[in-house]
Amino acid sequence: MIHFVGAGSGAPDLITIRGKKFLEEADVIIYAGSLVNPQLLDYAKEGCQIYNSAKMTLEEVLDVMREAEKAEKMTVRLHTGDPCLYGAIREQMDVLDEEGGSYDYCPGVSSFCGAASALNLEYTLPEVSQSVIITRMAGRTPVPEKESIESFAAHQATMVVFLSTGLLEELSKRLIEGGYSKDTPAAIVYKATWEDEKSFVCTVGTLAQTAKENQITKTALMIIGEAVAHSNYERSKLYDPGFTTEFRKGTDAE
Known part of the structure; x- marks a missing residue:
């Protein structure tokens, strides 16, 4: 077996x-x-x-x-x-x-879960982002044309980028061309959950600079989107006292 x-x-x-x-x-x-x-x-x-x-x-x-x-x-x-x-x-x-x-x-x-734990991050915040796009840049191995970074950036969802640490200048350029602003929150997580884990919060425009300053050249994930800032989100309806679920009656119920 x-x-x-x-x-x-x-x-x-x-x-x-x-x-x-x-x-x-x-x-x-x-x-x-x-x-x-x-x-x-x-x-x-x-x-x-x-x-x-x-x-x-x-x-x-x-x-x-x-x-x-x-x-x-x-x-x-x-x-x-x-x-x-x-x-x-x-x-x-x-x-x-x-x-x-x-x-x-x-x-x-998955390391994308480990990266979230490194930052105490929730990828899916109500009214901020309810979708996570997992992708990578095209390098020595190609990516289908329909899955370009620019096309994914147009959704403004949370994006986790694998296998692209050596391509951060190009990644930033494509993210901005696709719709993210240069000031969009971003993060780099190096060796998530390993003993030598490192994490850095930055912006889309400073991804390459942040990696260079901290000598990060491989084995890292990039996280893009407003979820990194974990601000301006709505409280979960599931635990809202006014919201009725299968298991309890909300205070707003008639």
Whole structure:
């Protein structure tokens, strides 16, 4: 059996209970060494075979999985955060589907959740933003033309930008062209939930400057939108004493 497991956002105790159990039982672990906290490997049992996929191709990863399956060993494919975001898991699953391989998927805490925790931030504030756009800049790997930063910026929703720390001048330019003002609140969170986590609140216009001043060149998320300032929002209706819900009658009810 192959278990695709979300490692969580960084801190080793932010893996799920299920994910930790899989790591403890695994005969083979293939982990995304460029991003996964190596402390998670401390959960591995003695004799577990461990492979760093940062140094491997897809074909090499699949070969390790195939050999483990032939030997009736249990494999954990450990991806950073939650594998559904930029995890490149579908291409692995498609091959396993074609070959009749057995696998499942254990979710994890995404780094965009970890970034919010670093700032004590709520992405969805009533009357400020009720949507979160998760995206990245086009770099060495392209982004579909219909998903440009400018087109997303037009919505004025909260935006979380992955994999773009080296492109912040261009990111700011495109955000402003799309509709955000240069003074729109923004933040940079470096290695969210890791021991060396850092976070900086700035503006759309000062993203690149803030990163340069603090020597942030990679492993960071950018958060864009008025939710960063957490001001001028409306109180939640769910806990408003005048609002009736399925579970209680509001004071405004007739």
